[in-house]
Amino acid sequence: MALQLTNSSTQKQELEMRSITKLSLVVAALVLTGTAVQAQTNNASITATANVQTPINVLGAQQLNFGNVFPGVNKSIAATDLTNAGRFDVTGQASSPVTISFTLPATLGSAGNTMPIVSYTGVHAQNNAQTGGTAFSPAAGASPSLNASGALWVWVGAQVQPATNQAAGVYTGSITMTVVY
Amino acid sequence: MINMNRESLVVLGVMLLAAPLLAQGKPLTVTGVRGLTFGAVLPGVPRVILRTDPANSGQFDIKGPKGGPVLLSFVLPLSMTGPGGALMPIVFGAGDAGFSSTQSIGSQVGFDPKQPTTVTFPNNGSASVFVGATANPATNQRAGAYTGTITLTVTVLP
Numbered sequence: 645m646a647l648q649l650t651n652s653s654t655q656k657q658e659l660e661m662r663s664i665t666k667l668s669l670v671v672a673a674l675v676l677t678g679t680a681v682q683a684q685t686n687n688a689s690i691t692a693t694a695n696v697q698t699p700i701n702v703l704g705a706q707q708l709n710f711g712n713v714f715p716g717v718n719k720s721i722a723a724t725d726l727t728n729a730g731r732f733d734v735t736g737q738a739s740s741p742v743t744i745s746f747t748l749p750a751t752l753g754s755a756g757n758t759m760p761i762v763s764y765t766g767v768h769a770q771n772n773a774q775t776g777g778t779a780f781s782p783a784a785g786a787s788p789s790l791n792a793s794g795a796l797w798v799w800v801g802a803q804v805q806p807a808t809n810q811a812a813g814v815y816t817g818s819i820t821m822t823v824v825y
Numbered sequence: 826m827i828n829m830n831r832e833s834l835v836v837l838g839v840m841l842l843a844a845p846l847l848a849q850g851k852p853l854t855v856t857g858v859r860g861l862t863f864g865a866v867l868p869g870v871p872r873v874i875l876r877t878d879p880a881n882s883g884q885f886d887i888k889g890p891k892g893g894p895v896l897l898s899f900v901l902p903l904s905m906t907g908p909g910g911a912l913m914p915i916v917f918g919a920g921d922a923g924f925s926s927t928q929s930i931g932s933q934v935g936f937d938p939k940q941p942t943t944v945t946f947p948n949n950g951s952a953s954v955f956v957g958a959t960a961n962p963a964t965n966q967r968a969g970a971y972t973g974t975i976t977l978t979v980t981v982l983p
Contacts, residue, residue: 687978688855690883692905692915694863694872694960694971737867737968825867 697737698794700823706731708800708819713759716808723765723801724774732821733772734796742823744768744798745785749817752804757811763803772797782819851950853889855979861958866913866971869964876923876957879930883956885977886928891950894982897924898941902973905960911967916959928953943982 708730713719721728736742746766751758769777770791780786782800790796800819861883866872874881887895899922904912923933926947936942938956946952954977 684853685978685980686853686855686889687976688857688885689974689976690857690860690885690956692861692863692883692902692958692960692973692975694866694905694913694962696866696868696907696913696962696966696968696971698968699868699965740867825870 697740697825698735700734700736700742700825702821702823703733704730704821705733708802710804713804713806713810713815715806715810718803718805720763720803721801723767723779723799724777725801726774726799729767730800730819732798732800734790734798734823736790736794736796736823736825738792738794739789740794740825741787741789742796742825743785743787745822746782746800747818747820747822748782748802749819752815752817754811754813754815757813757815759807759810759815760805761802761817762805765801767799769797770795774799851889851891853979853981854887855977856886856888857883857977858886858953859884861956861975863960866960866962866966868962868966868968870962872960872962874957874959876921876933876935876955877930878957882930883975884930885954885956887946887952887954887979888950890946890981892948893946894943895946895952896941896943896980896982897922897936897954898978898980899938899956900974900976900978901938902975905971905973907971908967908969911969911971913963913966913971914961915973916961917956918959921957923955925953925955930955946981 708721709728710719710721711728723729734742748764749761752761764782766780766782766786767774767777768780768786768788769775778788788796798821859882861874862881863872863874864881876882901917902915904914906912917938919937920935922938923935924944925933928951933955956975
């Protein structure tokens with residue numbers, strides 16, 4: 645009787661051990677499977693960076709002024725004329741090369757009358773006194789660089805050709821300069 | 826006891842078998858190695874960085890799977906953010922990403938980073954992904970530093 649009790653106890657222990665072993669197997673399988681699944685996806689990030697430079701700003705600083713013009717007498721204003729030549733002031737990113745181009749009128753107008761304007765000339769410089777300036781043709785444009793402070797000056801001259809019977813009046817026209825990096 | 830030992834043996838066998846299998850399929854890792862750098866950008870002038878640019882293209886390194894299909898998918902920014910919350914568009918073209926099974930920037934297969942793409946991973950368990958893009962600053966783009974985040978997700982397919 646006592647032996648039977650012992651055998652019954654042993655069988656019970658074996659059953660418990662077997663259950664524990666099965667459980668261990670299941671847990672192990674789950675852990676292994678879980679590990680494998682967890683490793684199937686991963687990600688990482690990088691950063692895109694850019695350093696935007698100073699935008700270009702153009703100011704029409706001085707008009708191209710021919711003053712009094714007499715019929716039949718051509719009048720020229722040189723681009724080197726600091727008083728009467730047209731002047732544009734440019735600011736932007738220091739020391740950057742830029743491209744300048746112009747829209748140039750072929751005539752000036754006054755109350756329906758026109759007067760030819762021709763022979764445009766230009767000078768660009770990295771200072772407002774034209775020291776070390778470079779002559780260029782506005783019709784062809786130019787590719788100067790802004791100075792170390794990000795500034796550039798551009799002057800424009802031209803010639804007006806009033807006819808001998810040119811109607812009196814104030815004649816105007818628009819000169820547009822475009823600057824891009 | 827005999828049954829218990831047999832089951833223990835099975836568990837041991839499974840674990841012993843599983844260990845080499847896990848070791849063979851190393852944990853998948855994705856690393857952002859190099860950022861995508863546009864450098865100095867002028868207002869109104871688009872700046873293009875090619876995926877083959879060794880200094881400025883973005884680079885991710887992937888390690889883990891030895892052979893088999895892998896899915897690559899990006900989360901891409903539409904713009905970079907600058908001073909005061911200013912935005913600058915960033916565009917990813919259809920060929921702006923490249924997969925290299927040799928981790929060489931000179932040996933890539935291009936793909937569209939906007940589309941999830943399946944590639945075959947090399948048997949040595951190492952590969953790289955390169956990415957380029959175009960920054961499109963406006964003519965009046967506010968000056969300053971701009972940043973954006975590019976995320977690559979890698980999924981090992983069964």
